[in-house]
Amino acid sequence: MLFPTFVFGVFFVVVFVVNWLTRPHPALWKPLMLAASIVFYGWWSWRFVFLLLTTIVINWVAGHFAVNSTAVGKRWWVGLGVTANLVILGVFKYWDFFAVEMSNLLERFGITGALPVLEYTLPVGISFYTFQAMSYIIDIGRGNVREMTPLDFAVYLSFFPQLVAGPIVRASEMAPQLVARPDPRYVPAAEAFGLILNGLFKKVVISSFLASAIVDGVFADPGAHSGPEVVLGVYAYAVQIYADFSGYTDIAIGVALLLGFRFPQNFNNPYRALTLQDFWRRWHMTLSRWLRDYLYVPLGGNRKGRATTYRNLMIVMLLGGLWHGSTWNFVIWGGIHGVVLAAERLVREQRERSGAGPVLSPAIGEVVRWLVTFHVVCLAWVFFRSESLPAAVEMLGAVASFDNYAGTATPLVIAVTFGALAFQFMPTDWFDQLRDGFASLGWVTQGAVVGISLVAIDVLGPTGVAPFIYFQF
Amino acid sequence: MTASHVPPDPSTAPAGSGPRLDATDRRNGVAAGRVLLAGALGLVLAIVGNSQQLLREAQQKPFGWERDASVAVWEPIEGASSAVGLHLPRLWVDEAFGRSVVDPGATSDEFVVAAEPDSTAGATPTELTSSELVVATPGIEADTQPGGTAPLVAPGTQPAPDDGASSEGGTARGDEQPVAGASDGADNTGETLISAPPTTVAWFPTPEDPLRLHIMGDSMVQFFGHVMVGLADDTGVIEASSEHQLSSGLSRPDFYDWPARIVEVIPNTDPDAVVMMYGGNDAQALVVDGQIARPFSEDWVREYSARVGHVMDLVTTDPDRVLIWVGQPIMESPDYDERMQQVNKVFAAEAAKRDRVIYVDTRDLFRGPNGGFSRYVADADGQLADVRLTDGVHLSTVGGRWLSQVLLDELSGLVDLTSGAPS
Numbered sequence: 001m002l003f004p005t006f007v008f009g010v011f012f013v014v015v016f017v018v019n020w021l022t023r024p025h026p027a028l029w030k031p032l033m034l035a036a037s038i039v040f041y042g043w044w045s046w047r048f049v050f051l052l053l054t055t056i057v058i059n060w061v062a063g064h065f066a067v068n069s070t071a072v073g074k075r076w077w078v079g080l081g082v083t084a085n086l087v088i089l090g091v092f093k094y095w096d097f098f099a100v101e102m103s104n105l106l107e108r109f110g111i112t113g114a115l116p117v118l119e120y121t122l123p124v125g126i127s128f129y130t131f132q133a134m135s136y137i138i139d140i141g142r143g144n145v146r147e148m149t150p151l152d153f154a155v156y157l158s159f160f161p162q163l164v165a166g167p168i169v170r171a172s173e174m175a176p177q178l179v180a181r182p183d184p185r186y187v188p189a190a191e192a193f194g195l196i197l198n199g200l201f202k203k204v205v206i207s208s209f210l211a212s213a214i215v216d217g218v219f220a221d222p223g224a225h226s227g228p229e230v231v232l233g234v235y236a237y238a239v240q241i242y243a244d245f246s247g248y249t250d251i252a253i254g255v256a257l258l259l260g261f262r263f264p265q266n267f268n269n270p271y272r273a274l275t276l277q278d279f280w281r282r283w284h285m286t287l288s289r290w291l292r293d294y295l296y297v298p299l300g301g302n303r304k305g306r307a308t309t310y311r312n313l314m315i316v317m318l319l320g321g322l323w324h325g326s327t328w329n330f331v332i333w334g335g336i337h338g339v340v341l342a343a344e345r346l347v348r349e350q351r352e353r354s355g356a357g358p359v360l361s362p363a364i365g366e367v368v369r370w371l372v373t374f375h376v377v378c379l380a381w382v383f384f385r386s387e388s389l390p391a392a393v394e395m396l397g398a399v400a401s402f403d404n405y406a407g408t409a410t411p412l413v414i415a416v417t418f419g420a421l422a423f424q425f426m427p428t429d430w431f432d433q434l435r436d437g438f439a440s441l442g443w444v445t446q447g448a449v450v451g452i453s454l455v456a457i458d459v460l461g462p463t464g465v466a467p468f469i470y471f472q473f
Numbered sequence: 474m475t476a477s478h479v480p481p482d483p484s485t486a487p488a489g490s491g492p493r494l495d496a497t498d499r500r501n502g503v504a505a506g507r508v509l510l511a512g513a514l515g516l517v518l519a520i521v522g523n524s525q526q527l528l529r530e531a532q533q534k535p536f537g538w539e540r541d542a543s544v545a546v547w548e549p550i551e552g553a554s555s556a557v558g559l560h561l562p563r564l565w566v567d568e569a570f571g572r573s574v575v576d577p578g579a580t581s582d583e584f585v586v587a588a589e590p591d592s593t594a595g596a597t598p599t600e601l602t603s604s605e606l607v608v609a610t611p612g613i614e615a616d617t618q619p620g621g622t623a624p625l626v627a628p629g630t631q632p633a634p635d636d637g638a639s640s641e642g643g644t645a646r647g648d649e650q651p652v653a654g655a656s657d658g659a660d661n662t663g664e665t666l667i668s669a670p671p672t673t674v675a676w677f678p679t680p681e682d683p684l685r686l687h688i689m690g691d692s693m694v695q696f697f698g699h700v701m702v703g704l705a706d707d708t709g710v711i712e713a714s715s716e717h718q719l720s721s722g723l724s725r726p727d728f729y730d731w732p733a734r735i736v737e738v739i740p741n742t743d744p745d746a747v748v749m750m751y752g753g754n755d756a757q758a759l760v761v762d763g764q765i766a767r768p769f770s771e772d773w774v775r776e777y778s779a780r781v782g783h784v785m786d787l788v789t790t791d792p793d794r795v796l797i798w799v800g801q802p803i804m805e806s807p808d809y810d811e812r813m814q815q816v817n818k819v820f821a822a823e824a825a826k827r828d829r830v831i832y833v834d835t836r837d838l839f840r841g842p843n844g845g846f847s848r849y850v851a852d853a854d855g856q857l858a859d860v861r862l863t864d865g866v867h868l869s870t871v872g873g874r875w876l877s878q879v880l881l882d883e884l885s886g887l888v889d890l891t892s893g894a895p896s
Contacts, residue, residue, distance in 0.1 A: 006527070009516050016512070020505040100849055104856045113842070117849050119805075122863060186502025189511065221699035223706075258508065387870050388859075439503070446511040451518025458523050459566045 001043040003251045004204050011040070012255065019259050020184045030151045030178075033159070040160035041125075048123040051088070052158060058084045059133040060153045063140045067147040078141035085130045085137070092120050093127070097326030125164030127323055129157055131290055136171040138294055145172045152178050161256040165248045167266040168286040174261075182260035190439035192257035193446070194431060197453045199250030202243035204461035206420060210240040212462060214408045219385055222398035226405040230398045234378050236413065237385050239420040242270065245284070269424040271377075274369040276340045279377060287323070291316050309345065314338040329383045329392060336380040521559045524551040533728045536758035536765050677889045678710040684888060687742055688715040689735070690750035690799075691722055696862070697873030701748070704877045708890045711881075714742065722754040723780045735787045746887075747788050748880055750799040751781075752820065753866065756812035769815050777816070782823045789829040795887065796830045797880055802839040805846045805865025831883060838875060839868075 001008050015036045022029040042049045062081030066074045099115040106114045136153070139145040148156065148171065156174045218225050218233030225233065246267040253263045266286050273279035280288045296316045302309040314335070321334020358365055386392035438446060520527065528551040531543035554560045678684040686705055688698045698715030705713035716738070721729035731751070739747070759766045759776050766772040788796045798820055801813035817834065824832035839860055841847020846865065849857040860872030868876060884890065 006520075013509075013513060013516065016505075016509060096849075100857045100859070107855045112855065117847070117857070119848055121865075183502075184505040187505050187508045188502050189508040190503075192508075193512075217699075220695075221703055223703055224699070258512075391870055443503075443507045443511040444514065447514025448518060450511060450515025451522065454515060454519035455522035455563055456566075458519070458526065459563055459570075 001040050003248065003255075004200055007043075011036075012258075016258060020187075023181060023184065023260065026181075030155050034151070034155050037155070037158040037160040037163060041158065041163055044124055044164075045121075048121075051092075051123055051126075052129065053154075055085070055088060055129065055133055056154045056157050059137055059157070060148070060150050063137055063147060063153070066137070066140050074141055078137055081137035082134055085134050089126060089130050091118065092122055094322070094326045096120075128166045128168055129163060131168050131287075131323075132170070133157055135168070135290060135294065139171055145170075145175060148175055148178075159256075159261075161252045161259070161261075162263060165245070165252070166284075166286055167249055167252065167263050168290050169263055173264060177261050184260075187260070188257050189446070190435045192254040193450055194435050194438060195250040195254030195257070197450070197457070198431075199247040199252075199254065200454070200457050201460075202247030202250065204457050206243040206416065207240045207247060208462050209460075210236040210243070210413070210416060213410070213413050215240050215385075217406070217408055219387075219391070219395065222395045223401075224404055224406055225398065225401075225408065226403060227399045227401045229406060229409050230395060230401075232409050232414065232417065234382055234395070235421070236417045238271065238374075238378050238381055239417050241381065241385075242267070243420065269428070271374060271421055272370070272424045273373050274366060275344055276337060276373055276376060277344060279373060280337075280341075287320070291320055295319065306346075306349070310342040313342050313345070317341065324384070328389050329386055332389070332392075333380045333384045336376065336383070340376050520550065521554045522563050524554040525560050525563070527551070533725065535725075536760065680709050683710050683712040684746060684884070684890070685742065685744040686711050686713040686746045686748065686884070687738070687744040688713065688748040688750075689731075689738075690717055690748075691753050692717060692719045693750045693753055693799075693801075693867060695719065696867045696869070697750075697876050700870060700873035701877035701880060704874065704881060708881070710890055711884075720754055722751050723777070723784060724755040724757050724759055732784060732787060735784060739788060743791075744794065746795050746797065746884060748797045748799060749784070749788070750801075751784075752801050752813065752816040755816055756809075768812065774819065778819050778823055781819055782826065785823055785827055785830050789827060792829070794829065796827075797883060798824050798830055798832050799876070799880065800832060800834045800836065802835045802868070802876075803846050805861075809866075810846065833880065833883060835876060835879075838879060839872065 001011060015033075018032055018036070019029070022032055038049055038052075041052060059081055062077050062084065066077035066081070069077055096117050096119060099117050103113070103115050103117075106112075136145065136148075136156075140147065152175065153171075155178060156169075156171060159169075159174070162169050213236075214229070214233050215237045218230055219237070222230050222233075249266040253266075256263050264286055266284060268282040268285065270279055270283035273282055296312055299312040299315060300308050301312060315338075317334040317338030318331060319334070320337070321330040321332070324330045324333070360368060382395050383389075383392045386395055438449065441449065524547065528544070528547040531540065531547045534540035534543060551560070688694055688701055690698070694715060694717035698717055702713040702715050705711035718729045718731075718734075721731065723731060726732065755777065756768050758768060759773055761772045761776045764772070766776060785796055785798065788794065800817040800820055804810035804813050814836075817836070821832045821834065824830040839846075839850060841850055846861075848859055848861045848863070848865075850860045852858050858871045859869050860875060861867065862869055881890070
């Protein structure tokens with residue numbers, strides 16, 4: 001079920017009413033919320049509901065035995081739980097990549113048919129809910145979270161607003177909210193409606209427009225476009241993927257707010273970052289902190305010397321790339337981020353050691369740093385978006401061409417792309433002001449604003465709704 | 474574009490803490506009942522304001538109970554909305570944006586194949602509509618090709634293949650066609666079957682006098698059209714273009730009217746060769762004489778065959794033009810694959826009736842090591858290549874390159890494409 005559809009609108013009205021009517025009765029509310037989440041997920045494919053339920057059972061059982069074991073037993077159960085999650089993820093997401101690469105390698109030595117290719121359909125959202133499940137298991141092992149009841153855990157892991165594309169909500173954030181009973185007299189509707197409408201606008205209007213107006217065409221056939229168009233296409237993709245993913249996140253957070261839950265923030269104007277480190281504090285923040293807390297820090301973080309720190313950065317970013325998908329393109333995407341993160345750290349440390357002052361004036365220095373950071377991010381997006389490695393190389397090669405102007409760099413495309421980038425630098429209190437203004441309206445006016453906004457979004461967007469980009473991860 | 478609330482740093486927060494509704498929410502919060510009223514009002518206004526579009530989308534669903542139910546829901550809402558003029562704001566905005574505004578009530582379920590033998594070659598979009606389209610017979614008089622180029626094919630009678638999928642007689646290029654995959658080297662044991670090849674004539678396109686190629690179709694073309702355009706451009710003697718319409722086909726002209734588009738684009742671009750790929754969205758019920766024809770029933774096959782033949786005739790009205798019709802590849806879903814085999818039979822049979830239509834069967838090109846569907850197919854070097862997308866339907870760039878090479882090989886069997894090659 002996609003958020004920006006009429007079917008979801010009807011589904012959510014029903015869930016909203018049931019939620020607030022049954023919330024005072026947890027024994028009733030929890031099964032109903034679990035059922036709602038299963039319907040939401042099963043709308044896409046009932047087969048994979050069973051995989052979701054299996055993940056729930058495995059992780060709860062592992063967590064239960066970990067809690068009730070000795071220190072050694074706890075490590076075993078946590079290890080078993082994490083391994084089970086990685087096996088599920090590996091079978092559905094990574095096996096074919098490995099099998100094909102190995103088969104092609106062995107074929108060169110005359111060994112054929114060595115590894116079978118499974119070709120399983122990738123279950124929507126598997127990377128998100130598997131990472132959430134692992135966070136629960138690991139936090140149980142660390143003593144950072146109490147054991148949840150089976151029903152609480154099932155509601156947490158399957159909770160439909162964040163099930164298929166995040167944000168990655170930790171058990172320690174969700175468990176208290178499952179126990180709490182929010183007051184139905186105080187639903188933060190203004191903020192929720194604002195987030196939902198903002199997210200719909202970003203997805204249906206901005207993302208869809210840029211995809212169809214320039215991005216899809218440029219990435220499909222870069223040779224048929226001039227270099228400036230290719231560059232604009234990459235900039236536009238940077239805006240498109242932000243609008244698409246953060247749009248989904250906004251809707252998810254807004255929907256959860258209407259049900260009485262607050263999710264963590266997932267984006268904070270990432271394209272205003274002046275360093276790549278800053279970028280990762282602003283982009284897909286819940287994945288960043290997951291990788292930091294469950295991978296980077298356990299590897300030793302920056303506590304074991306410079307070489308180990310750089311190695312850890314590379315490992316985290318390469319695995320972060322693989323989290324998105326099992327292709328060399330995603331590995332290179334992660335590799336670019338890892339190398340530049342390490343380089344930034346190296347330069348910073350050397351400057352600190354030498355005591356050298358800034359080379360450029362602060363203002364010019366900020367502009368240069370922004371330009372470098374943004375273009376590194378865009379360079380990595382080329383690999384992220386391209387279907388294959390040769391296609392990415394072709395994209396980069398086409399940048400230098402000044403022939404074949406295809407007419408895609410229209411004033412509207414340029415305005416939307418650079419307008420959206422400029423918007424990242426605006427003060428963020430506009431949202432609070434809008435929220436407060438909306439909150440002061442009567443319900444009839446609020447309804448009219450919502451209705452007119454929905455019509456406007458539908459008018460401005462293309463017919464039909466493309467799936468969110470991050471559904472594939 | 475981003476919410477301003479910032480959660481506490483989880484790395485420093487105690488266990489069990491996290492973002493949750495707080496005192497600020499209490500200050501700004503309103504009662505759930507009021508939220509429901511505002512939200513429901515907003516949804517109702519959105520539905521009423523978009524009622525024409527919603528009805529149109531319902532009408533475009535495949536014929537069946539789901540479409541009937543959707544139309545039954547949206548029709549009275551659209552009627553009420555139109556009666557009081559609540560649909561007008563959206564209409565005005567659509568007009569301001571220059572979008573086509575379609576009255577749902579005027580949408581036709583019927584695909585009209587008129588028998589008017591008028592010339593279509595020089596028709597403009599304003600001169601012909603889909604309801605006025607003609608069925609051009611193979612023998613119809615048509616305009617001579619402007620520009621003075623030699624014809625791509627010489628009209629001639631080709632014996633119809635047995636099953637419409639392989640050729641007998643003629644130049645028998647189906648037998649000569651190398652194993653699919655061509656330059657990328659598909660290492661398949663099967664052949665890409667070519668039906669009813671036209672007689673080859675000597676014509677040597679040059680960079681100054683290129684062969685004009687136009688590719689048309691549904692989402693399959695989205696994924697291979699651009700690749701073929703690129704490969705065609707690389708020959709130096711082909712001027713290629715491509716267009717596609719997602720979710721379209723020949724079953725539902727009320728969704729997208731391909732015959733009307735053909736009448737619009739073909740006379741204007743005057744291609745020497747056209748590549749078409751349809752059928753992926755066509756295994757659905759049709760309206761025949763006001764009655765619903767279930768997919769692959771006798772009435773359905775008769776009607777769909779007429780539509781396919783009609784499109785083939787529209788393209789080949791000019792006797793100097795050749796049409797390459799691409800069959801659907803093997804699909805992941807067995808049910809869907811069975812349906813695609815059925816539409817392929819229609820394509821092959823209709824192509825076999827026409828001497829300027831070449832049918833290219835692609836099933837063997839993308840057959841996996843196990844003989845069925847596979848995303849990964851071995852090339853000539855035995856290396857597995859990812860030729861399909863994860864949806865089990867569309868072609869990847871590599872798969873698109875394989876298919877494009879087969880189609881270009883087919884063209885090179887008709888004309889010499891080597892004069893543009895760098896010496």
